[in-house]
Amino acid sequence: MGQSMGVATDHAHEDGHHHHKETFVTKYIFSQDHKMIAKQYLITGLIMGAIGIAMSVLMRIQLANPGEPNVIFEALLGKWAPDGIMDPNMYLALVTIHGTIMVFFVLTAGLSGTFSNFLIPLQIGARDMASGFLNMVSYWLFFISAAIMIGSLFVELGPAAAGWTIYPPLSALPEAMGGSGLGMTLWLVSMAIFIASSLLGSLNYIVTVINLRTKGMSMTRLPLTIWAFFVTAIIGVVSFPVLLSAALLLIMDRSFGTSFFLSDIYIKGEVLAHQGGSPVLFEHLFWFLGHPEVYIVLLPALGITSEIIATNSRKPIFGYRAMVASILAIAFLSTIVWGHHMFVSGMNPFLGSVFTFTTLLIAIPSAVKAFNYITTLWKGNLQMNPAMLFSIGLVSTFITGGLTGIILGDSTLDINVHDTYFVVAHFHLVMGISALYGLFAGVYHWFPKMFNRMMDKNLGYVHFWLTAIGAYGVFFPMHFIGMAGLPRRYYTNTNFPYFDDLADTNSLITYFAIATALAQLFFVYNFVKSIFYGKKAPANPWKSNTLEWTTGDKHIHGNWEGEIPTVYRWAYDYSKLNEEGDYVIPGQDYAPQHIPLQDGEEELNH
């Protein structure tokens, strides 16, 4: 196999890093090792994901058989499903908590938390994060916020139910709906803690990438994964505090009688004292985070995909500089497009024009990325590992979902599809499914590094193909019921006979949703089984160039037993030829980053 490993295995236990005695608690629970923290994020995220997906299945069952009793509801929802018929408030609660869990707890913390933590130190050649302690605090804050969010499901009047966007006044007034009582308080507390966790994590990632790169690892030699994580962290630091301020102001409106978002309200036979606030202000604050959040979710997935597609194509990623520029452009533009969620919010239509313009601008770097992925596949030697399949799947759903964004981002066209199932289909494909594919791709690819064992590839294939078919089966037809003007967040559509002919399609979508959810069990089984019984992983199973594969199989706090490797090249020297037309390292089609330039090899200027 001509493995060029060199660095780690030859050296015995060298110093430069001292080993402290680890107890069970410091190793597995309050660990400060980024690798362990990453695994904690991953497993917490996957559990939250299972809950979130289960909720979506409950919603789908309700939509397929509106108002009909179901034993599953009776068993799972208890008093919220008297005689097995789901309560409308519970439907809205499911909508809300499903969205919250999937967006924040799975795709932000589960994806970025896992892979930023795991890969940043390993791929830039650092012993750990800049602050292992803050990193640990970040995870445990995340854990607490997750526990509070789950806990809120059990309060008497129900969990928050105003949609994951929690627009006031609905979210501010317990009179308006039961879920806006204690449930919403817990939601806000949970999110405030989550934001603190996210900020600690992000600051750590930024400092680590800037300061702790190993010798030779210039910014232009960083793998695209790191670029993506780095920029994601910056977006998080810029936008999450704004959500925190929105949450704080909302808490004040709810509990301390202020009127930031409330004005002129008559509810349950009484006029409220609130005067002068504006719900539209909340929408601005919320979406100032809410839109960048889409990219916080998506960029890490795209970074992971870049790495996996290059490795498995045995080709350099096409247009490295363009990819970096796209990431930066997307990051910048993502903070000035939030208004496209608010075209019909009542804000000044002129603002709508501005946001249409910026929104459609963001399609350009996105298109560049998609084309570059496709070109990377061209004339490659594609190794169809499960991670590669999920990466190709990501590009596919990213295109399908992204294209409909051109309709939604156009203020004129948004008028009639706003808040319909068309939107639901769009964002599930472009950010939900795509980011989940990124998560799965990352797990399949770095599982050997995380657990020193291989996942079963055949189960991986089954998982991918069932998910790929199911995801399109769910979300492609959904565009069409949206085009019919079917509003989202409706408990049932039976009050509008006009929608009667959509019922079959809704059932069809539900069947696909259930099948796809069940297909995830292949992953769960594979994941758990492989941790304990998987085949022992070779040092560099995918023959990858990045530094994480040079550590050897001992998991020590500090990553490399000996010296940290020095970097001599970028991460994408796959199938590179020397002047004689042979691979630069004879017999192997890749040249890892820590291998110095060979005779007769030119370094390309990237």
Next chain:
Amino acid sequence: MTAFLIIFIAALFAVSIWQISKIVKLGKAPEPDTELSEVANDKDNKRNGQMMLAFVVAMYIMMIACFIGYQDFFLPDAGSEHGAEYDNLLLLTTVVIMIVQVLTQGLLHYFSYKYHGKKGQRALFYADNDRLEFIWTAIPVVVLAGLILWGLFSWNDIMEADTDDNPIVVEVYAYQFGWKVRYSGEDNILGDANVRFIEGVNDLGIDPTDVDGKDDMVAQELHLPVNRPVLFKFRSQDVLHSAYMPHFRAQMNVVPGMVTQFKFTPTVTSEDYKSTEYMTEKVRKINEIRRQKSKELIDDGEVPLDPYEFEYYLLCNKICGESHYNMQIKIVVESDEDYQNWLDTQTTFEETLANAEN
């Protein structure tokens, strides 16, 4: 058609499961148990490459099937003046999107098949091509610029809520969970209103001291004369709602504490809209479904469903609480004469107050 689609998709699903089981078998069969046995080998590459090709073909078929099978899901021609413009822009954008979709998905999956890994196959070291990248940056720029420009011109036209053409001013009032309509009466000016005036019969909070409000009329249905511009003023008494009138391509959020607006001109009366070929066919289909369902209901000893007749509607499209899913009001577009006759039957705010006192 839907039944056919379901069967078709189920068949595809079955085929894929069968294929997958084959992969699993093939993957397991002769291979020696080496260190790398969980890394894709040539057989996996080939098999999955073929699956990619099959997948994109199935995807094309699905897309075509959806566009054909679901064509009557698309909303019928708009019943408003700006709606035609909207529909044209939507059509153009959809065509552009679908062209890009078909091309890129085709390339993505075809390359995945064509270049699946083989032992000894050499990948091309191809890291950059400025010209290529320039081209595919420029193409989206040009296409999007076109779409943006058209979109922005339409947007400005649609959102321009001036009163030069003497529109009828109508207030649409939202509450948990229903709508009311306030007509501005002969003066065409809505009287001042605030939730703090809500009392007794004055459930929209019209200022009783404002003379402009005396001739206002509150109604439970939204009647509009055909071919006259209408300026809607939206007001909510409690939480956010959204007034969505899909057949007029009109939507605006209803925000407590402020008045939002939208202006459009209805161009097709309810009667004419009902009798279009599209709508008669759609209603026939819906009634077929309802008859089927009613049969089942009667068998279960329950009340059958009423047959359906199309009416324009306005529905709530912003999550607003428990009964969000049933917050609607009927819209009637009629001739100017019918509209005036209907309006004459409504009571003015002044009369309402007087009646309440008696």
